Amino acid sequence: MKTITIIGAGMMGSALAFPARENGNEVRLVGTHLDREIIDACRKTGRHPKFVKDFPAGITYYQIEELLDAIRGADFIICGVSSFGVEWYRDEVLPKLEENVPMISVTKGLMNTENGDLLTYLDIWQEKLDALGKKIPLNAIGGPCTSYELVAHDQTEVTFCGKDMDVLRMIKSAMATDYYHISLSTDIVGVESAVALKNGFALGITLTIGLNQKEFGIDSELHYNSQAAVFGQAVREMNKLLHLQNAGDFDNLVLGAGDLYVTVYGGRTRLVGILLGRGLNIDEAKAELKGVTLESLVVAERVAKAIRVKAEKGLINLQDFPLLMHIDEIITQKKAVNIPWEKFTFERE
Amino acid sequence: MKTITIIGAGMMGSALAFPARENGNEVRLVGTHLDREIIDACRKTGRHPKFVKDFPAGITYYQIEELLDAIRGADFIICGVSSFGVEWYRDEVLPKLEENVPMISVTKGLMNTENGDLLTYLDIWQEKLDALGKKIPLNAIGGPCTSYELVAHDQTEVTFCGKDMDVLRMIKSAMATDYYHISLSTDIVGVESAVALKNGFALGITLTIGLNQKEFGIDSELHYNSQAAVFGQAVREMNKLLHLQNAGDFDNLVLGAGDLYVTVYGGRTRLVGILLGRGLNIDEAKAELKGVTLESLVVAERVAKAIRVKAEKGLINLQDFPLLMHIDEIITQKKAVNIPWEKFTFERE
Secondary structure, three states, X not given: OOEEEEEOOOHHHHHHHHHHHHOOOEEEEEOOHHHHHHHHXXXXXXXXXXXXXXXXXXXXXXXXXXXXXHHOOOOEEEEOOOHHHHHHHHHHHHHHOOOOOOEEEOOOOEEEOOOOOEEEHHHHHHHHHHHHOOOOOEEEEEXXXXXXXXXXXXXXXXXXXXXXXXXXXXXXXXXXXXXXXEEEEOOHHHHHHHHHHHHHHHHHHHHHHHHHHHXXXXXXXXXXXXXXXXXXXXXXXXXXXXXXXXXXXXXHHHHHHHHHHHHOOOHHHHHHHHHHHHOXXXXXXXXHOOOOOOHHHHHHHHHHHHHHHHHHOOOOOHHHOHHHHHHHHHHHOOOOOOOOHHHHOOEEO | OOEEEEEOOOHHHHHHHHHHHHOOOEEEEXXXXXXXXXXXXXXXXXXXXXXXXXXXXXXXXXXXXXXXXHHOOOOEEEEOOOHHHHHHHHHHHHHHOOOOOOEEEOOOOEEEOOOOOEEEHHHHHHHHHHHHOOOOOEEEEEOOOOHHHHHOOOOEEEEEEEOOHHHHHHHHHHHOOOOEEXXXXXXXXXXXXXXXXXXXXXXXXXXXHHHHHHHHOOOXXXXXXXHHHHHHHHHHHHHHHHHHOOOOOHHHHHHHHHHHHHHOOOHXXXXXXXXXXXXXXXXXXXXXXXXXXXXXXXXXXXXXXXXXXXXXXXXXXXXXXXXXXXXXHHHHOOOOOXXXXXXXXXXXX
16 A cells, blocks of 8 residues: 555546545545645545546545645655646645655646757656756656546556656556556656647647538538548657657557547547637637636647757758648647648658 | 549449549449449439439449440549459459559458468459459559548548559549548558558447446447557557568558548447447347448458467467457457456556
């Protein structure tokens, strides 16, 4: 039995409390300053306000002011903040964490730098730890997993990544259940890049749903030829981007493709893609979804920025990324959806 | 303008008449002996009985006895028979075709041999042509394309493959439209293997839909974590199989992944997978779908047979194919669905 502290009571962090607690571990769920009402509700009802099922009994809930109590004696920490909380977590939480207690993050995303590199969030946090002179083994979770389905015990395959296989095995043994299946990889950049890159591409696939609704009516049947066409092109461009990240190992692509598959059906990215496909511009689509976190847009924009820098340096050819470039135009230049289908074709001799 | 003869008036062959005729070509649609009533209906109503939209005007329809009239002067032939018609086409049609008139086939599948090889249908037909001493350039169509969506003008990306790029370009120029986008490849084995292999794996993904219906009710919401988990494993095993076919080029995998994506939503494979997932055994599921052609089962069984032979020869390890092996057990040994989730996990250092 381990003691596990989850920091961030959003849906994904909270969902991980299920396998963690069902395995008999001590589980402490800490809300950020944004999660105050969620923690109040969990204490009162034993259920996350966004879930349709009670938490397993015995989880303890903490407000952010109680963070130090919550992490005391923990065997490992799960970071469950969204990508908008990465800097907050770096500045407010990392300095308080205990040395040598491993941390595993479920936050997906990449940060672009001025010279066109794409850093993982573990890179960002490691930099801070180095500055603090603090040793905390950083790990991350990638793979196709929506929180509400994890709560429902849908069969789920994820990958834990980190530098030290022994640490990964320890965390896996605490978290694995008969529905939560865990692969382990020391290729942090590969895993984190794969599961972040899929975001913008998932948006691309869902554009076709909106395009078809525009043509055949909002209640028309889904069409899959066009979804599959963009899916294939997305896999092609993701593979190129993984190679750019020096993470061309096939396991990473498998992870990205699976995660792409699930994200097409995920609520927020799907919604915005459909709205754009129907003909709204990006501002109108965002207004329609007011208050909803759109990590997919942020990641797509960052990746596009990074590869534009690399293209200026002559390191890549933007014509290899027609789908990503179009998604970027839609997001940053507010262009109308006009998928460059013919650019997806090729001749191969 | 070309003259195009389509042999086989099933849904896919007939759907190709749309881009062919809309481009202004002369199009002749020939029914096989199984399509007699379809051709009668087309002549009478101008519509295929399974489509919700009339054919473009000006197509001419032929019964199989009129085959020689239908192929006279054609610039190329489209073979639209199902995989159950491959031998019939070889024995009854190939001998009648005119020399040097290219043929392109939309039939997807592979044939296993006793020594564990997987042959494309073009291989089977080429053998016959060699025996006849006849020269006909054989080509094929691969990629994610369901017939009814092609008829609806959903944006569609496919790949034409064949030995001669000039022939492929000629056929492409006759068939490409603003919704039917065509890549060209001289890697026949790669394209044909990719789009055939996906069949069994699509069945694997749909099993999870039935499993969830068994657990949460037939009208429960779809779950995607488990679909994505099998999707990822399918991509992994497809990639291994493509390498076994000496067709490991990434373009082939992209094609297979896109085709896998669309096939999960295709009618027949999805139906049988769901029934199996709900708990029916293969005989019960087949009985439920009486009269429906289940090419996916045939292909899965053949591929499994082939790799078992290769494993006996020590050329591969069956443990690299846990998904395919389970699908094969379900189909050939009538075993109950019990997806080996944990076998999909790995450690990668």
